[in-house]
Amino acid sequence: MSKNYLNLLGLAVRAGQCTFGEEAIVRDVQRQNAKLVIAASDIGPQTLKKLRNKTDFYNIAFLQVEEDREQLSQAVGKSGRVAIAVLDKGFADKLKSLLTESTRR
Template sequence: MTPKAAQLLGLAMRARKIVSGEGLVITAVRNGQARLVLLASDASDNTAKKVKDKCSYYGVSCVTTGDRHSLGHAIGKDGRVTVAVTDGKLAESIQRLLT
């Protein structure tokens, strides 16, 4: 994960435009709230498949980035495997920096 993307992710967290944790992220994807899902590269195969399948079905972008520690550090929480950005503009900016 690039430093700029991590900064934007931290900004989104402070603006309360982030949902973290597998269950909450999947719920946000189902409800149409998630605009971008970030998945840690060291997530378990089962979790990765579940999140990617759900994102694919509901048409939400899913980006695999960094490990759980860098993802958690960016939002100020320990070891998050999945994070969903719920704001459209922030999601676009973060995705542009990661691809």
């Protein structure tokens, strides 16, 4: 599987277009600022349920990736990150296309 999306995710973080932390992500989803929420494979079940419910209710894209929290954290340069909200539509669209392309292979 191609990990190009991890590089793009790191770029989005450096551009200041991402939010971290459950409360901040939920706030951005409710305000319709988030365009995509990405969750690590080892996210806790309660956090996963909360984020899924919020993104479903507010019609925000949600993707759970194969990578665990360590790989996701390394890509964004911050430790212990299990979920990331992408705020920019351009970054979100490209990340979605890269992630769906890699699952079709």
